[in-house]
Amino acid sequence: MPVMHFRIRWPDGVEANCYSPSTVVGEFFTAGSRYPVDDFVARSREALSIGSERVRAKFGFACSAAMDQLARIEEDASRFSDTRDAHVTVLGFE
Template identity: 40%
Template sequence: MPEMTVDVCWPDGRTESLYSPSLVVHDHLVPGRAYSVRDFTRRTTLALETASERVRERYGFACTSAQATIEQVTTSAAAYDADEVVLVTRMWPPLPAETTQQEASA
């Protein structure tokens, strides 16, 4: 399964890299887009639960790293008001269509 990282900037300017065992996060977040802390936490949790389930289907056990990332996001999010803004600064690797768009704009 392809792994990925999501880089975010929290409301106070702190940056953090998040791990996912699956590219499914691309179905829930968009690089360059801002989300409320509440929405970001919800979207990230849903994406990582889906990613963990994909690992379970393939290997027979859930992904503890995905659960650890959910806990990381939840802990970080607790420091902010629910309506403050989190910016998704980078998602790596990008989906193939995103790679083509980035190369065209360069």
Template identity: 40%
Template sequence: MPETYVHIQWPDGRDETIYSPSSVIRTYFEPGTELNLPDFEQRCATALQHASRRVRETYGYECTAAMAEKHRMAAAIQAIRRTHPGPDESTVRILTIH
């Protein structure tokens, strides 16, 4: 269950890295794509929940790091919505996955 990192660029130009305990996150994101904020939000939450379930299936417990990352991303998305004009039309760019 290799750890995977998704590098993104927010609508305001900041780069950030999302941590996943499982490579299953690769099924939700593709490098070079741009997603509108609601689509990114939904995919991110679903991907991190899926990754946490994979950990549970393997080790018998949920991954608290994946759930913390899910909450961190939700907070970052809410900050974009508060500060960026037209947030739901804004795009998040998937830069790399490794």
């Protein structure tokens, strides 16, 4: 499976390198685009779930690393639950 990493910037300026077990994440985000935090989390949830299921289809088990990544995204996003107009910027893909 082709792994893809995507670099993001949280509303507080902190950057993170995120993991996806599949290139499907590229269908949910555009490099250079900003997404409201809730939208970013929802898109991440869908993309990482699809990627995990692709791993399951190929190897017979879900991708725990994708679910770990989703948990980190959800935890980090919770810091901004009370912040109006908070956006996540997708900086690029590797």
